[in-house]
Amino acid sequence: xxxxxxxxxxxxxxxxxxxxxTPRREAxxxxxxxEGHHLLIAxxxxxxxxMVTGVEMTHPDKGTEMFLYELGVDEGFRxxxxxxxxxxxxxxxxxxxxxxxxxxxxxRDNAPAQATYAGAGGDxxxxxxxxxxxxxxxxx
Numbered sequence: 331x332x333x334x335x336x337x338x339x340x341x342x343x344x345x346x347x348x349x350x351x352t353p354r355r356e357a358x359x360x361x362x363x364x365e366g367h368h369l370l371i372a373x374x375x376x377x378x379x380x381m382v383t384g385v386e387m388t389h390p391d392k393g394t395e396m397f398l399y400e401l402g403v404d405e406g407f408r409x410x411x412x413x414x415x416x417x418x419x420x421x422x423x424x425x426x427x428x429x430x431x432x433x434x435x436x437x438r439d440n441a442p443a444q445a446t447y448a449g450a451g452g453d454x455x456x457x458x459x460x461x462x463x464x465x466x467x468x469x470x
Contacts (some may be wrong), residue, residue, distance in 0.1 A: 331412060332350045332378070333419045336369045337362055343379035345371050368396075370419050372412050379407040382416040386429065396424035398434035401443070407439075413442075417450035434461050 336342055339362070342353045348371070361367045367384035376379050380403035388394040398420060403412045426431050434452075436443040444454070 331415060332373045333370055333415060335423070336371050341371065342369065343371065345381060348381045348404055349402075350380055350402075367422065369415055370423070372416055374407060374410075379404050379410075380412040380416050382413075382420050383402060383422070384420045384432075386424075386427070393430050394428075395427050395431040395433060396420065396427075398432060401434075401446070407441075407469075414449050417446060417452075421450065452468040 334341075334343075338459050339358050342358050342362075343355075346353050355401075362369065368384040368386075369381065370384075371381045380401075382401045383399040384396045385399050386394050398417065401413055401416060411452075415437075421432050427465055432452075434447065435458075436447070448454070
């Protein structure tokens with residue numbers, strides 16, 4: 331397995347099946363242009379097998395941490411440690427960039443994700459509640 335940081339739309343497009351929907355050129359280009367946004371793709375024998383995205387978040391009294399935005403592994407490659415390797419690679423990137431931590435959220439019923447995050451050294455936050463807002467219209 332080879333994990334690479336992707337910086338070109340064409341690489342994202344070639345790995346499109348790893349995402350929830352087809353990557354949009356404008357959104358992908360904007361994401362990749364921001365030096366605080368990271369997209370890592372795991373390749374097995376040259377085939378995109380999994381991906382993870384991370385976004386650096388800075389707060390005045392805390393510093394900068396990495397948010398693990400999304401993790402996905404192609405169904406045919408699951409169970410081979412690719413997700414764990416991607417999480418560890420993102421954590422390594424965060425440490426190399428001097429960030430103070432890494433965090434993510436997942437559903438209570440998503441046992442595979444929870445096992446992946448725990449296997450990569452993450453600790454569950456049991457006293458947190460997540461709120462979300464969804465807006466109508468296209469995002470830029």
